[in-house]
Amino acid sequence: MSVGDTRSETTVDALPDELDSPRAKLVYLYLSVAEDAALADLQETLDLKKITLFSILDTLQRRDLIEHEGETYAVAA
Numbered sequence: 001m002s003v004g005d006t007r008s009e010t011t012v013d014a015l016p017d018e019l020d021s022p023r024a025k026l027v028y029l030y031l032s033v034a035e036d037a038a039l040a041d042l043q044e045t046l047d048l049k050k051i052t053l054f055s056i057l058d059t060l061q062r063r064d065l066i067e068h069e070g071e072t073y074a075v076a077a
Contacts, residue, residue: 015028015029016028016063016065018063018065019065021056021059023048023052023056024056024059026046027042027046027053027056027057028060028065028066028075030042030045031066031074032075035074035075036072036073036074037072037073037074038071038073039053039057039073042057042073057073064076
């Protein structure tokens with residue numbers, strides 16, 4: 001990074017092989033970087049409809065890739 005560059009250095013492990021959908025990859029990647037997020041955060045930041053997010057989040061949960069506690073979602077430990 002250059003001196004004036006304000007981007008943070010965040011590393012993300014490789015995406016899970018079972019993620020085929022670009023939107024699922026996007027949600028997983030966002031949660032990897034953000035550490036956790038509420039549905040409203042995901043909807044606003046990723047510009048996805050709630051119905052789309054519910055489907056993606058359900059799939060990621062069934063594959064044990066994310067966890068849901070209260071109103072937040074996070075990548076499974």
